[in-house]
């Protein structure tokens with residue numbers, strides 16, 4: 001039986017195919033958010049370690065880009081198989097360091113396996129194009145080529161699916177990768193990388209480093225040797241990295257925060273909507289960039305919707321994600337606890353009703369009550385800033401034009417949701433909402449085969465789907481005369 005108070009995975013860096021400690025001995029503690037115990041000691045990479053990772057990734061790129069897409073796909077499929085075989089182990093690491101429930105962790109690992117499998121096949125379809133020449137002697141073509149060394153920077157809320165979307169797509173395209181998973185949830189990223197190395201990925205094709213996030217990202221970006229940056233995280237950090245990357249004209253994908261509006265119309269199946277949405281809201285304790293955030297419910301069904309939603313929140317069994325029957329784990333770090341208190345206090349100050357929840361649970365572990373607020377004014381912070389936690393404000397609306405204006409009011413543009421029984425309303429709303437993804441009578445907007453990405457300040461570029469491979473490819477035009 002693995003010891004449940006420490007991470008059953010060696011915390012190491014991966015540089016040029018070798019798993020090892022950092023060269024300077026600097027480390028940081030990894031904390032279990034359910035117990036606040038130190039469960040691992042994570043090495044930081046030194047400047048020399050990072051330079052070695054760059055050398056290794058550049059060297060490996062020559063071999064990996066010239067490996068056929070079929071062979072690359074075979075290695076990816078083997079990594080997927082290894083990860084599937086280790087799913088229970090990896091899910092346990094994930095819950096221990098991040099907090100979400102074991103079934104949620106297992107679901108995230110399996111979705112990661114599916115994503116690797118999907119890109120293993122899609123890499124074979126990095127097609128070019130033949131463009132008719134202007135005479136019989138010329139041939140015009142566009143060929144795709146991998147962009148080069150990729151820097152992957154990922155956060156703590158989904159410690160495996162987020163790096164997988166970057167690594168699997170980049171490797172399938174023929175790029176090599178330097179990944180910095182979150183220092184707060186490192187074991188899951190390490191276990192993922194081990195699946196790739198154990199599958200026979202050549203040394204240097206994937207490197208894993210940890211450190212002080214700003215020092216690491218600056219060092220790699222300023223090296224001038226990174227050709228593609230993919231970052232998932234907050235909007236302020238995304239803007240900061242975009243400015244750094246601009247100095248070197250690095251291609252970027254930014255998956256940033258969201259503030260997803262939900263529009264529930266009176267002709268919807270209200271019970272189904274409330275249950276789907278409440279289940280989705282409290283998944284991963286609300287620490288989800290596409291989490292439904294502002295619930296606009298039409299007057300005549302507002303009370304019915306609110307009651308079902310509030311009852312669901314009250315019924316949730318909150319506790320250590322390792323325990324059976326727990327439905328919501330702790331928040332991932334103490335910063336989120338403080339942030340929740342500030343959002344709730346601010347909502348109260350603005351006259352909102354806290355229908356259920358609204359405070360920390362106990363004083364050990366970062367547990368917060370599933371919280372639902374009603375009568376929340378537009379000026380309250382919760383209606384404007386990303387809460388990234390288990391807080392749900394429900395407000396009323398009366399007509400479609402007003403609610404669309406409300407939904408599009410913020411600079412965020414990641415996901416939105418609408419529930420209606422009318423195809424006319426569904427089409428109108430789907431067209432009008434300014435977000436990268438729209439769920440109609442559904443919250444399933446994130447699959448390996450469908451494009452995931454935001455508009456406005458939620459970022460640019462896509463992950464998953466054919467678009468998620470495309471961002472790791474250059475288009476080269478070749479014209480040839482005299483063939």
Ligand code: NAD
Pocket residue numbers: 153154155156157182183213214215217218232233234235237240241255256257258288289335386387388
């Ligand atoms: P944060 O904004 O400091 O960090 C967000 C992520 O970016 C973390 O993983 C962090 O390690 C990383 N990061 C920070 N500075 C960096 C840098 N200079 N270079 C590279 N990586 C860097 O704050 P936080 O407390 O971790 O999270 C707070 C907010 O971030 C949340 O409220 C939420 O809005 C947002 N967030 C969004 C996502 C997402 O999936 N879009 C994920 C995590 C956090």
